[in-house]
Amino acid sequence: MDFFTRLFNQPSVAQLEPAQVQALIAQSPRPFLLDVRTPGEYKEAHIQGAELIPLDELPQKLSRIPKDRDVICVCASGSRSSAAARHLSGQGYKVSNMQGGMSRWMRAGLPVKKGAAK
Numbered sequence: 001m002d003f004f005t006r007l008f009n010q011p012s013v014a015q016l017e018p019a020q021v022q023a024l025i026a027q028s029p030r031p032f033l034l035d036v037r038t039p040g041e042y043k044e045a046h047i048q049g050a051e052l053i054p055l056d057e058l059p060q061k062l063s064r065i066p067k068d069r070d071v072i073c074v075c076a077s078g079s080r081s082s083a084a085a086r087h088l089s090g091q092g093y094k095v096s097n098m099q100g101g102m103s104r105w106m107r108a109g110l111p112v113k114k115g116a117a118k
Contacts, residue, residue: 013085014096018105021072021098025049031070036084037102041076045102045112052117055080062091071095076102 016024024031025047035042035050042052053061055075065071071093073081078101085097098105106112 013082013089015078015082015099016072016096017099018108018110021047021074021105022110024070024072029069031072032066033072033074034065034081034084034088035074036080037075039117041102043114043116045106045114047074047102047105048111048113050074055084058084058087062088065093067093069094072098074098074101074105078104 021033025033030049033047033050035046035052036055036058037046037052038054039052042050046052051064053064065088071085071088073085073088073095075081075084078097078099081101082097085095088095100107102112
């Protein structure tokens with residue numbers, strides 16, 4: 001079974017609105033914010049503190065995602081991040097997805113940062 005088939009055959013995960021995500025990342029301990037978009041998309045606008053791991057690199061980079069923190073997945077519209085969240089859930093992570101992605105985040109007027117991933 002290939003990676004994308006496995007991604008779409010995972011259990012559903014919790015869906016969060018951008019305002020909920022903003023409230024959660026202001027708390028301690030801060031959840032791990034995983035951005036699964038491309039480097040170009042991330043550079044244009046991302047949430048402060050979000051870690052970039054493009055969806056197609058996720059299987060090789062799972063070790064960068066902590067299992068001892070909540071994980072919130074983000075993409076442009078919520079589709080790729082939903083697939084990533086289902087995959088992570090199947091791997092034992094406590095994970096949720098931000099509905100509507102960065103599009104909804106920016107429409108809500110929430111803060112963004114620009115620039116490439118470090």
